[in-house]
Amino acid sequence: MKVFITGASGRLGSRIIPHLISRGHTVAGLVRSTEKAKKIEALGATALIGTTADQGLLRKGANENDAVIHCAMDHKDADLGSQMKGEREALDFFADVLEGSGKVLISANGTVAVQPGSDEHSQSAPIGPRAETEKAVLANAGFIPYVEGLNWSACNADDAALLFVLALETAEPGTIVHAVQEFPQLKAIAQVLGEKTKMDTKAITKEQAKDFGFFGILLQAHQDFSTSWTKKTFGWQPKGQLLLDEMKHADASFFKAV
Structure with a gap:
C-alpha cells in the first residue's frame, strides 16, 4: 500500500515510517524543511516539503497514495485553539478529497475526553x-x-506507531482504537x-x-x-x-x- 503521512518527521510519524516499510508499504511524508526531508528519506520515505496549510500538497499526497495518516500539528503557534483549528481544517480537507474513493484516512487524537x-x-x-x-x-x-x-x-511512541499500521491494514471504517x-x-x-x-x-x-x-x-x-x-x-x-x-x-x- 502507498501511504501519505503528515507530520512525518515528528515523534510519532518518524516511528510509523519504519513499521510501514518493514511490512512492504511505500511512504511519502509531508515535512517542513530540507533538513527534515533528509531525516525521513534516511528511513526510506519520499519527502514532500511544505505545511498542512498548503492544500495543493495535501491533495497531491492524498491523490497519489492509497491511504493518509494525519499526525501533523502546528506547534509554532502558541495558541492551542489556533493549533486545533489548523489541524481540523487539514483533516476536513482530507475527508473531502478522499470521499467516495475507498481510501483510508487515519488521524491521531487524544484521550483526555x-x-x-x-x-x-x-x-x-x-x-x-x-x-x-x-x-x-x-x-x-x-x-x-x-x-x-x-x-x-x-503509550510508548514506537508501540503507538505500530498500532497505526495495524489499524491501517485491518480496521473497519469508523474504527476508534x-x-x-x-x-x-x-x-x-x-x-x-x-x-x-x-x-x-x-x-x-x-x-x-x-x-x-x-x-x-x-x-x-x-x-x-x-x-x-x-x-x-x-x-x-x-x-x-x-x-x-x-x-x-x-x-x-x-x-x-x-
Whole structure:
C-alpha cells in the first residue's frame, strides 16, 4: 500500500515510517524543511516539503497514495485553539478529497475526553484535543500542579506507531482504537518533572485546576478506560519503555528546553 503521512518527521510519524516499510508499504511524508526531508528519506520515505496549510500538497499526497495518516500539528503557534483549528481544517480537507474513493484516512487524537470505564466502542465521535503535557505544565510558573488520585494515559511512541499500521491494514471504517499502554498517576508524573526541573510540586483541587485554563481541563481528567478490544482485535501488545521510566532517564536539558 502507498501511504501519505503528515507530520512525518515528528515523534510519532518518524516511528510509523519504519513499521510501514518493514511490512512492504511505500511512504511519502509531508515535512517542513530540507533538513527534515533528509531525516525521513534516511528511513526510506519520499519527502514532500511544505505545511498542512498548503492544500495543493495535501491533495497531491492524498491523490497519489492509497491511504493518509494525519499526525501533523502546528506547534509554532502558541495558541492551542489556533493549533486545533489548523489541524481540523487539514483533516476536513482530507475527508473531502478522499470521499467516495475507498481510501483510508487515519488521524491521531487524544484521550483526555474519554470517560473512565468506557471502551473503544462507546466513543461516538473523535476524542478531545491533543496536548503536550510537559510543555503545558512548565508554562505555569512557580510550581507543578497535580490533582491527587487521578491518572494520565500514556503509550510508548514506537508501540503507538505500530498500532497505526495495524489499524491501517485491518480496521473497519469508523474504527476508534485506544493506543494506551498504562495509566500513571498525575502525582508521580509531577514529581518526576519537579525533580528534573528543580521546581516544587503542589497538590490542588479540581476546583483550583479551573484557574489553569486548558491545562486545568487535563488536570481534572481521570483517565482509566478499557483497551482490551484494541489489543485483542489487532494483536497489539505494547512492550516499550514506560512513561515514568523514560522521564527519569531523560537528560535534564530536555525539560529545560521545553
